[in-house]
Amino acid sequence: MNQVDRFKTLPDNARIQAIGNLFKYNDRKTWDIGVNIENSTRKALKFSQLPYLSRQVVLNQTVVAMPLGFPIEFVLPDRLSWQTATVRDCGLVKFQSRDEQSQNCFKFESGGKTIYLPQLELARALFFTNNYLANAALINSALDLEFDVDHNPNNDDKEFPLDLVINALPTTQCPKILFDNEGFRHQIAWLLLNSDVKNSFGSIYRYFSQERVTAPNVERWTFRFDPPQLEGVKVAARGWKSADESTWFINRIELLDGLFFPDVSDIGYLHPNFIGSRPDSGKGKGGTYPQLPTQREIDENSDGSEDNESALIFCDATQRIYNRVPRTRKFYARHKTDSGAKEDKDQPSVLPPEVSTDDPNTRGDVPRAAVDGLDDQTDNAHLYLNKFDSFFKMLGVLEKEHGVKLSEPLIRKLPKYGYSKKHLMSNGDSPRCLVIVYLEYQKRSFFLLEVDTSDGKNSLATKIVPVHSTKFKREFWQEVPKIALELIRNKLSWPQEHLDKLIGKGNHKSVPHQKSKKNGRLSEVEIEKWGKRLQREIDI
Incomplete structure (x- = not known):
């Protein structure tokens, strides 16, 4: 203490x-x-x-x-x-x-x-x-x-x-x-x-x-x-x-x-x-x-x-x-x-x-x-899934048009670190969340990592992590709390050095978010464009 x-x-x-x-x-x-x-x-x-x-x-x-x-x-x-x-x-x-x-x-x-x-x-x-x-x-x-x-x-x-x-x-x-x-x-x-x-x-x-x-x-x-x-x-x-x-x-x-x-x-x-x-x-x-x-x-x-x-x-x-x-x-x-x-x-x-x-x-x-003097550890991250509405709509396009298999998403509130407010949305009300989805297609699999930046506070790309073995998949789930902490310590940017050590330099990719006229809200056309760009990166 x-x-x-x-x-x-x-x-x-x-x-x-x-x-x-x-x-x-x-x-x-x-x-x-x-x-x-x-x-x-x-x-x-x-x-x-x-x-x-x-x-x-x-x-x-x-x-x-x-x-x-x-x-x-x-x-x-x-x-x-x-x-x-x-x-x-x-x-x-x-x-x-x-x-x-x-x-x-x-x-x-x-x-x-x-x-x-x-x-x-x-x-x-x-x-x-x-x-x-x-x-x-x-x-x-x-x-x-x-x-x-x-x-x-x-x-x-x-x-x-x-x-x-x-x-x-x-x-x-x-x-x-x-x-x-x-x-x-x-x-x-x-x-x-x-x-x-x-x-x-x-x-x-x-x-x-x-x-x-x-x-x-x-x-x-x-x-x-x-x-x-x-x-x-x-x-x-x-x-x-x-x-x-x-x-x-x-x-x-x-x-x-x-x-x-x-x-x-x-x-x-x-x-x-x-x-x-x-x-x-x-x-x-x-x-x-x-x-x-x-x-x-x-x-x-x-x-x-x-x-x-x-x-x-x-x-x-x-x-x-x-x-x-x-x-x-x-x-x-x-x-x-x-x-x-x-x-x-x-x-x-x-x-x-x-x-x-x-x-x-x-x-x-x-x-x-x-x-x-209060540390509320109640797991309520699932209440904020709606913040990833555009992200899930984009994945729905991949699932419907390309037969991609998606796991149930894991959503985690980013932790508080020191006096930083990056773990909160800019309105100070809602926790900022990280969502992770496991994706499978044609005997290949990936983790997709997405951080809620719908408040326009930061521009943070979707992170793609290829999964090469069952052991890596299990170990990666165990690393999620550390990644969430490093995101905050890195001022709401992907911790490249930490990911390089964990995954290997050059083995993880980033797909920038689709630009929109409204922060965090994409039209159907914009969602289609985002899906196509992610599709090219994972080479479906």
């Missing part, structure tokens, strides 16, 4: 040894959470920084460091079988502070093992993937006050008909930049549309409002909540185990696999600060935001300023996989008046290195940042 951004007042390689209660001093607006950190006298961080905080996680890494503990995988049972317990009941946690030992856990049996799962850690993995949702959990009915779900949207887009629209209301504190992450769009819909999940999220505030204890100068609360039904969800985690491995304490959840998503096909998202280009320009974007230095310092003490749009910072992400997900896209209530218009005319192009994870308020003096 490798956290890029730094906590301003923490030392290098600061390992979290324990996590305690939430508390707030009467002269402060925001809540803190008790933490014990190795080699540091600091005893608390902000609750809004919870996406970073799991036991044994290392902050301010100068070398890559995995959390201490042992890996474990288990399946969550029916929540009716879950019991409540404390860290002390487990007996595996050596750090003996009173706050740590009194933290609430869920206790259940799975695969012959007794699992102690801290309630705060489960809530972090389910909900607190960013600072916005951490802050919202401590506000009464925050989701209802900030979002409206329109189940009968007025939409006539034949390519992307919307089942519903999620509107972020004008009063929302949710940073618009989070919606650039398809995984966040899935998560906020999962929260709003799954009543069991929404009730679980709401239970955090219910307990918080009922159970926090007020002293003369401070309020305190021991975190707890009601979990949603997670029966059958697979968990990958790290933690401590007893000598006979029958009892486990979970330090950090790394993957949740099998989360239930409602059966919805197409969801649109509208935010009051979304601004796009004029329709059909092919350049729609969610607006600009100030850029940050390469390395950022998270100021643990400062509130967020109201004077800037949130810029994105990253923490070690928890992976999640749903049983299904919809197609999602942003759309825009406002558009730029001209190509040179800027969304934030008065904002600086570069922010100072210090940022705050708290919601903006009048006392804030440090630019606000949005934490992205």
Whole structure:
């Protein structure tokens, strides 16, 4: 694990040894959470920084460091079988502070093992993937006050008909930049549309409002909540185990696999600060935001300023996989008046290195940042096959007129790499995909590789790879993830050097796309021309 951004007042390689209660001093607006950190006298961080905080996680890494503990995988049972317990009941946690030992856990049996799962850690993995949702959990009915779900949207887009629209209301504190992450769009819909999940999220505030204890100068609360039904969800985690491995304490959840998503096909998202280009320009974007230095310092003490749009910072992400997900896209209530218009005319192009994870308020003096701690691994690439409509029509011509045999296409979303946005279409909504088709004709076979450039962002030819043996065919399928990564690292160009090593120099060909008056949309005549050019290259 490798956290890029730094906590301003923490030392290098600061390992979290324990996590305690939430508390707030009467002269402060925001809540803190008790933490014990190795080699540091600091005893608390902000609750809004919870996406970073799991036991044994290392902050301010100068070398890559995995959390201490042992890996474990288990399946969550029916929540009716879950019991409540404390860290002390487990007996595996050596750090003996009173706050740590009194933290609430869920206790259940799975695969012959007794699992102690801290309630705060489960809530972090389910909900607190960013600072916005951490802050919202401590506000009464925050989701209802900030979002409206329109189940009968007025939409006539034949390519992307919307089942519903999620509107972020004008009063929302949710940073618009989070919606650039398809995984966040899935998560906020999962929260709003799954009543069991929404009730679980709401239970955090219910307990918080009922159970926090007020002293003369401070309020305190021991975190707890009601979990949603997670029966059958697979968990990958790290933690401590007893000598006979029958009892486990979970330090950090790394993957949740099998989360239930409602059966919805197409969801649109509208935010009051979304601004796009004029329709059909092919350049729609969610607006600009100030850029940050390469390395950022998270100021643990400062509130967020109201004077800037949130810029994105990253923490070690928890992976999640749903049983299904919809197609999602942003759309825009406002558009730029001209190509040179800027969304934030008065904002600086570069922010100072210090940022705050708290919601903006009048006392804030440090630019606000949005934490992205979510890695959605749900396989939904098949939802974007329609983006290759012209490509498949061209292959259909070859199949019909020349007897070519085509395999079922493999479609893969291009991976995120660093801060590059090349893995997204230029509108920032859809993932950019790579499709691979296996083609056979007269005892010869080929792989055809096509990248979706229908947004006109790049001009990338169709790649032809001849297949000379069954072994090569099998090995090539295994190389697809590497090719997808190299495409992004090579700034959305075919990685010639990598392909030369894999296939042999001169053994792969490229067929430029057929030119069209409209990006990504070919007429029947243009499709015929494209097919003939590809036909000549494979010498049918």
